Amino acid sequence: MSKVLIKGNEAVVRGAILAGCRNYFGYPITPASEIAETAALYFPRVGGGFLQAESEIGAINMVYGAAAAGVRVMTASSSPGISLKMEGISYIAGAELPCVIIDIMRGGPGLGNIAPEQGDYNQIVKGGGHGNYKLIVLAPNSAQEMSDLTMLAFELADKYRNPAVVLADGYIGQMMEPVKFPQPVTSFPEKDWALKATRETRDNLVTSIDLDPDLLEKHNEKLQKKYAIIEENEVRFEEYRLDDAEIILMAFGIVSRLVQGAVDELRALGIKVGMLRPITLFPFPKKQIQEYAAKSSVKYFHIFEMNNGQMLDDVRLVLNGSKPVKFYGRMGGNVHSVKEIIEQVMKEMREL
Amino acid sequence: MSVSSKILQKSESFYNAYERKQGGDPISTHYCPGCGHGIVHKLIAEALDDFGVQDKGILISPVGCSVFAYYYFDVGNIQAAHGRAPAVGTGYSRANPDSIVICYQGDGDLAAIGANEIIQAANRGEKMTVIFVNNAIYGMTGGQMAPTTLIAQRTTTTPLGRNAENEGYPLRMSEIISTLEAPVYVARTKISDTKSINATRKAIRKAIKAQVDGRGFSFVEILSACPTGWKMSPRESEVWIEEIMAKYFNPGIYKDTIDTRQPKIQQKLIVDPKDYHELLDISTASLSSLEGVLPVPPVQEMIEEIKIAGFGGQGVLSLGYVMANIAMGHNYEVSWLPSYGPEMRGGTANCSVKVSHKRIGAPVVAHPTTLIALNKPSMAKFENEITSNGIIIYDNSLIDTAPQRKDVQVYAVPATELADKIGSTKSANMVMLGAYAALRGYLDTAYIEWAIPQIIKKKKLQELNIQAFKTGMEHIKELLKKCVN
Numbered sequence A: 001m002s003k004v005l006i007k008g009n010e011a012v013v014r015g016a017i018l019a020g021c022r023n024y025f026g027y028p029i030t031p032a033s034e035i036a037e038t039a040a041l042y043f044p045r046v047g048g049g050f051l052q053a054e055s056e057i058g059a060i061n062m063v064y065g066a067a068a069a070g071v072r073v074m075t076a077s078s079s080p081g082i083s084l085k086m087e088g089i090s091y092i093a094g095a096e097l098p099c100v101i102i103d104i105m106r107g108g109p110g111l112g113n114i115a116p117e118q119g120d121y122n123q124i125v126k127g128g129g130h131g132n133y134k135l136i137v138l139a140p141n142s143a144q145e146m147s148d149l150t151m152l153a154f155e156l157a158d159k160y161r162n163p164a165v166v167l168a169d170g171y172i173g174q175m176m177e178p179v180k181f182p183q184p185v186t187s188f189p190e191k192d193w194a195l196k197a198t199r200e201t202r203d204n205l206v207t208s209i210d211l212d213p214d215l216l217e218k219h220n221e222k223l224q225k226k227y228a229i230i231e232e233n234e235v236r237f238e239e240y241r242l243d244d245a246e247i248i249l250m251a252f253g254i255v256s257r258l259v260q261g262a263v264d265e266l267r268a269l270g271i272k273v274g275m276l277r278p279i280t281l282f283p284f285p286k287k288q289i290q291e292y293a294a295k296s297s298v299k300y301f302h303i304f305e306m307n308n309g310q311m312l313d314d315v316r317l318v319l320n321g322s323k324p325v326k327f328y329g330r331m332g333g334n335v336h337s338v339k340e341i342i343e344q345v346m347k348e349m350r351e352l
Numbered sequence B: 001m002s003v004s005s006k007i008l009q010k011s012e013s014f015y016n017a018y019e020r021k022q023g024g025d026p027i028s029t030h031y032c033p034g035c036g037h038g039i040v041h042k043l044i045a046e047a048l049d050d051f052g053v054q055d056k057g058i059l060i061s062p063v064g065c066s067v068f069a070y071y072y073f074d075v076g077n078i079q080a081a082h083g084r085a086p087a088v089g090t091g092y093s094r095a096n097p098d099s100i101v102i103c104y105q106g107d108g109d110l111a112a113i114g115a116n117e118i119i120q121a122a123n124r125g126e127k128m129t130v131i132f133v134n135n136a137i138y139g140m141t142g143g144q145m146a147p148t149t150l151i152a153q154r155t156t157t158t159p160l161g162r163n164a165e166n167e168g169y170p171l172r173m174s175e176i177i178s179t180l181e182a183p184v185y186v187a188r189t190k191i192s193d194t195k196s197i198n199a200t201r202k203a204i205r206k207a208i209k210a211q212v213d214g215r216g217f218s219f220v221e222i223l224s225a226c227p228t229g230w231k232m233s234p235r236e237s238e239v240w241i242e243e244i245m246a247k248y249f250n251p252g253i254y255k256d257t258i259d260t261r262q263p264k265i266q267q268k269l270i271v272d273p274k275d276y277h278e279l280l281d282i283s284t285a286s287l288s289s290l291e292g293v294l295p296v297p298p299v300q301e302m303i304e305e306i307k308i309a310g311f312g313g314q315g316v317l318s319l320g321y322v323m324a325n326i327a328m329g330h331n332y333e334v335s336w337l338p339s340y341g342p343e344m345r346g347g348t349a350n351c352s353v354k355v356s357h358k359r360i361g362a363p364v365v366a367h368p369t370t371l372i373a374l375n376k377p378s379m380a381k382f383e384n385e386i387t388s389n390g391i392i393i394y395d396n397s398l399i400d401t402a403p404q405r406k407d408v409q410v411y412a413v414p415a416t417e418l419a420d421k422i423g424s425t426k427s428a429n430m431v432m433l434g435a436y437a438a439l440r441g442y443l444d445t446a447y448i449e450w451a452i453p454q455i456i457k458k459k460k461l462q463e464l465n466i467q468a469f470k471t472g473m474e475h476i477k478e479l480l481k482k483c484v485n
């Protein structure tokens, strides 16, 4: 398999097309615009469709329409644009349509800036739109994973009839790394629920409304059951030098690359640290965290994020007081340096 | 058969019994007595029947009283968010052009919250028909003001009557849409008596037929009664449509270019997935796919953190890109990260390149082991960041003061001048590549010369780039000789 030096944002589009994605609807926004630009070039080449929508709201509703037709479809944006899409995302989740949404997070709140941040964790993992829904959330930390996890997102979206999000940030989108691309996916699941404009599918209905509270409750219960199955089957995570670790560092996305660097340097100093990186943010690796928490050798967890501690809340919920949790976040588009992470780890060690 | 008896007949495209309707009887609709929706529904269903497109039909229902249009239409049904039907229709129609898409919308849905979606879909000439039921009020939410509510008309949110000073004027959507280039058919009709129902039937048929024939976007606005919202009897409502509504919203055909428009022929490009790698520039852009073409030296244990900085247009980013590619071709782990956005618009650009024998952590270079500075501001910005024992290579044809650091190795390379001599200052970056390769020594010269044209595909510069690379190497060799002597 050949390697290509490529930007994360460009790897997403290639991965999507290799996964059989046929339609792209999006609106330009830094630092995600390259995804739209790359899609505009490559989708038509393979017989797919690209459309620059009038707005983020337009784009996500076009995704809703195309997903109803049963094709693999995607959109991409960055934080403020994702906020605008939330209405549509809630409808898509309610109507149980599969689609893939890429969020290249930037600094917020408001217009913020275009530097990388991870402040969308809450709006993507915890909701953002209204109602009792969940998104499948994948958090890549390399250009390779930008392609791999986009492909996986299409697979999981179809498997569970659920929107899946690739949650990345400006750095992963902009940086170039060697990427190996697999052969294209050629077999796809049958979608007998889709509207194909044929006699056989005429009775199908795509909707999220139900006036009857009992029926809507049933629908919600069905959704919760689906989420439970996803939690059972689809957790993905990375363990790095955790075997005898006394301090467990946790980070997702780009921060995990820095934390990994810090782990190596701390290990060289004889400090027993390791990293647990959630690759899926929903489903969250609850069991794995609990297993590590149950080890008597593990002293505490130390969380690093480019936000105000959003994944931190989930870790705390899982630990439920069983082990201490420390946090160090950067915001506004600042990225931790490896040195800074090392200093923070040392500082907390001294304090404990 | 009289008009009224025909519209009472069930169409194929209409369910016989409304089984999706919850509670109550499955024979009557959920609409109020005298409501216009039922009639419009039947006219649409009848047209779908007549053109034989029931199976291909996709009806997109809005938010409003007609949210449950899918109770009735025996076609594929999608329920859309408030105002978004034209966007949903766009998505569907693009994904499945072999369908007949009907967007059914009310006035709040289409002309208020969804005003952008309708204008844009119309302007793109999407393959769809929009049926716009204008009853000048919000029915479902209980009689609030609509964008089409008439001046002085009382609603629950204009208790004293709509006042232009405060709420502006009723929107004439047909007029607005007819100014656009793409739509092929725009008409406004009313349903207040048999004659006007007949005219509406004609307009709906024409609009749907235009889509069936592949002519593009068609739009029919229908002035329709909402006796409940208007607090009138069905009979009074008919009179109100005739005497009040139709005076402000003039019925008529606002645009009809169906016959002058060539049908859009949907040519579907079918591509064999086997060709994807080539079409996606994966197989063609790759150096390592040519692995073994040229031998490369074995990988050394090292972590090189390079910062390249200069003005936009000096080829700063592409120098980094070429370096990273070549190092990748030498089986190193690499990363390349540009400064992006407004940062670049100030005229300066920089990129971080990392080369290592092992997996790279952070792609950001904060403290470079090598700095390649192509202009003065870059030198000023990064000189103090470089690690001690690092290397600074700077373009002394553009930077007149040498760096001050004593704990680093400094090499002056007049890259711009040298590149200019051999033919173009555009190749100054490749002079720097030559200097870098000569100083660091882990990259193979023959490989680089072979690789440059594989990476920078501009034919015009290929020869020049290789020459510039050699010039840079030579310059360093000369410098080193002088030092030894």
Ligand code: SF4
Pocket (backbone or CB within 6 Å): B030, B031, B032, B034, B035, B036, B037, B065, B135, B139, B140, B225, B226, B227, B228, B229
């Ligand atoms: S409220 Fe008005 S528009 Fe709605 S069903 Fe009743 S009459 Fe028709």
